[in-house]
Structures are given as structure tokens and as C-alpha cells.
Amino acid sequence: MEIKNLTTEQRNPATMHIDSMSTIDMVKTINQEDQKVAVAVGTQDDKIARAIDEAAKRYSKGGRLIYIGAGTSGRLGVLDAAELVPTYGIKPERAIGLIAGGKGAMYVAVEGAEDSQDLAKRDLKDLKLNKNDIVLGLAASGRTPYVIGGLDYAKAIGALTISIACVKDSKIGHHADIAIEAVVGPEAITGSTRMKAGTAQKMILNMISTGVMIKQEKVYENVMIDVKPTNSKLIDRACRIIHTTTGVSTQKAKDTLKEANNDVGLAIVMLKTNCSLNQAKSLLETKNGNVAEVLNK
The missing domain is CATH 1.10.8.1080 (Helicase, Ruva Protein; domain 3)
Incomplete structure (x- = not known):
């Protein structure tokens, strides 16, 4: 599917005139859109539960939670990995966030990095990926080449692969063992997937990593x-x-x-x-x- 046809790229009828709304109406409209996020995530409960169970098995054998993504999706993965260390007392090497373009891309966009499948493969090779690891590929659009390349390499190694997207029948879903797809609908600002899509991805990551930690008896x-x-x-x-x-x-x-x-x-x-x-x-x-x-x- 072409980018222009993705749900995440459509114009939202409810916000066509957000630029001329009063500030309070603008806030209320965005909040109304945000309320759709939890409902969309809720449609994926079974898949999220399966992801937790399968990831927990690998993690208990010494596997690592490894997040891969570009842009906002990549930053959310890095955030989830970083916060697990003080929250649950795990070693930093047990939860790792990879973002297309490297650490610098956390703060400044690295042009073209997300378009490289080979870059993700190289990043995972550097980590000495193994079959006990869990690779979570994040892409709101469900089509980021960096994520696809990473999931393919992880599958070839035998690691557990989980994809998290905000479109139905996502490309990355076809490259993962477990495909989670929370369709939140068009953004308040067209294509600004740091909004509803970003919130949905954060909610899903919260559930997966928290569930894995609970099953490691850290709660x-x-x-x-x-x-x-x-x-x-x-x-x-x-x-x-x-x-x-x-x-x-x-x-x-x-x-x-x-x-x-x-x-x-x-x-x-x-x-x-x-x-x-x-x-x-x-x-x-x-x-x-x-x-x-x-x-x-």
C-alpha cells in the first residue's frame, strides 16, 4: 500500500478547521481524538497477552528485550528500555533500544536512516543477537524498512519477533511472529503520528514490558x-x-x-x-x- 493510502496519513474530518478553532475547542478536540486510543489498543488484548507470555519465557532464559524503530517509534522504544533499569532493577544490557541513525537520532533526525534494512541488521549483529532475545519492531505506518530488516534478521536467528503498528494488515506484521495493530485512525494533525499513534505504541510497550517484569517476579x-x-x-x-x-x-x-x-x-x-x-x-x-x-x- 502506498504511503498516501495509509490510515495514519489520512485527513481527520473532525479537525479540518482546527487552525481556526478557539484554544479551548482545539484542546477539547484533541482530547476527544485521544480517547479513541485506549479503545484501539483494547482490540489487541489477546495479541499483547501472547506477546507478554512468549517474551517472558525468552527473558527468563537470559534473553533481552530489544526495541527497534525510527523517529518517534524508535524514541519510544529507547524510552521504554531505559526506564526498565531503575524501575525493576535490571541490568542495562537486558533492555536495549535501537533507533535508526544511532543515538544522535534521539535528538536530531538522521535523514534516510529509516530507509535502510541493512542498517538494522548491522545494529542487531553488533549486539550479537541470539535465539533467546525478543525483538520489538515499532512503526506507526507499519512499513519502515529499518524495522522490516531488523525483524527479518531476528527471525533468521530464531529470536522472538513482535511488531507494533497503527494500521491494519501492516507490512511489518508480515515479518513478525506476533503482529499487534492498534488502528487509532487519522491524526488530529494529518500524518503527525507522534500524537495518537505514539500514545498507542507507548501504552502497548507499557503493558508488554510491565507484564514481562511481573512474570520475572519483580512485583x-x-x-x-x-x-x-x-x-x-x-x-x-x-x-x-x-x-x-x-x-x-x-x-x-x-x-x-x-x-x-x-x-x-x-x-x-x-x-x-x-x-x-x-x-x-x-x-x-x-x-x-x-x-x-x-x-x-
């Missing part, structure tokens, strides 16, 4: 037990997590977190089982680090 109840308290905000959050899940005072939570060497899950087990540091460590070892299994025995 107890609904709190982040592997958060790394590397600054004052995160230390405060870690103490609040311990306080709310155990009922101890904030000071006790702070003291126990320090004793547990900033390991939130370990601190929770110590407090809820009334165990020493070493006893809590032993309990966690018997359950492969699963806090919920230790506390719900």
Missing part, C-alpha cells in the same frame, strides 16, 4: 520490589513500599532497607516473617527469589 502485590533506590526520590518510594506492605513505621522501613542493602523485597520478607537478614535470604533462595511465594506459603 509483589502491585509494588516494585526490585526498584533501585539510587536517588532521594527512589529511596523515599522504597521506604513507602516497605511501609505500606508491612505496616511498620517509616523509620523502621528506612532502617530495614539499609540493613537489607537497599533490597526492597528482602526488607519486606525480613519484616513480614520477623526473620534476620540471613534467614530471609535463605527463604528467598528456596523460592528462587519469589517474594510472593515466600510470604504466601
Whole structure:
């Protein structure tokens, strides 16, 4: 399909006169369009769930979450990868965002980079891609050559391939094991896919990466037990997590977190089982680090 015929490139009848609207009407109109995003993403629930299950299996075997994309899509992948590190305490090499044109393309567009299939293959080769890895290809238009090249190479290696697009029957979907297609409709500003399409991709990535982390036992109840308290905000959050899940005072939570060497899950087990540091460590070892299994025995 030609670019001009893609859903993401069509003019939106509801915003034909957005340039002459009052500011409040402009805001309301954009908000009304944004409300369509969650509905579109909801049509892909089954595929997103499958992506989580399959990705979690690979990740538990040492695989990596590797995001590939160009422009806004590429930046969203880099963002998701970067945020997993402090949020879930994973090593940076376990979640990697690749953007067409390299790191500089995060800030300034690199002309022509997205049109190269070979560039994606080279980028993935540099990472020594293997069959346990998960490659998520993002393209709002569903046709970016950089993404297609990356997905093809990943498939040849035996890695899990997941495509995320905002058009039906996307080209990248034909090159992936799992094709997620949230059709959000024409943008408020024609072709500006950083808007609804970008929001949809971000929502989908949130679900996939969060689901994978939950299945790696990095969440107890609904709190982040592997958060790394590397600054004052995160230390405060870690103490609040311990306080709310155990009922101890904030000071006790702070003291126990320090004793547990900033390991939130370990601190929770110590407090809820009334165990020493070493006893809590032993309990966690018997359950492969699963806090919920230790506390719900």
C-alpha cells in the first residue's frame, strides 16, 4: 500500500478547521481524538497477552528485550528500555533500544536512516543477537524498512519477533511472529503520528514490558520490589513500599532497607516473617527469589 493510502496519513474530518478553532475547542478536540486510543489498543488484548507470555519465557532464559524503530517509534522504544533499569532493577544490557541513525537520532533526525534494512541488521549483529532475545519492531505506518530488516534478521536467528503498528494488515506484521495493530485512525494533525499513534505504541510497550517484569517476579502485590533506590526520590518510594506492605513505621522501613542493602523485597520478607537478614535470604533462595511465594506459603 502506498504511503498516501495509509490510515495514519489520512485527513481527520473532525479537525479540518482546527487552525481556526478557539484554544479551548482545539484542546477539547484533541482530547476527544485521544480517547479513541485506549479503545484501539483494547482490540489487541489477546495479541499483547501472547506477546507478554512468549517474551517472558525468552527473558527468563537470559534473553533481552530489544526495541527497534525510527523517529518517534524508535524514541519510544529507547524510552521504554531505559526506564526498565531503575524501575525493576535490571541490568542495562537486558533492555536495549535501537533507533535508526544511532543515538544522535534521539535528538536530531538522521535523514534516510529509516530507509535502510541493512542498517538494522548491522545494529542487531553488533549486539550479537541470539535465539533467546525478543525483538520489538515499532512503526506507526507499519512499513519502515529499518524495522522490516531488523525483524527479518531476528527471525533468521530464531529470536522472538513482535511488531507494533497503527494500521491494519501492516507490512511489518508480515515479518513478525506476533503482529499487534492498534488502528487509532487519522491524526488530529494529518500524518503527525507522534500524537495518537505514539500514545498507542507507548501504552502497548507499557503493558508488554510491565507484564514481562511481573512474570520475572519483580512485583509483589502491585509494588516494585526490585526498584533501585539510587536517588532521594527512589529511596523515599522504597521506604513507602516497605511501609505500606508491612505496616511498620517509616523509620523502621528506612532502617530495614539499609540493613537489607537497599533490597526492597528482602526488607519486606525480613519484616513480614520477623526473620534476620540471613534467614530471609535463605527463604528467598528456596523460592528462587519469589517474594510472593515466600510470604504466601
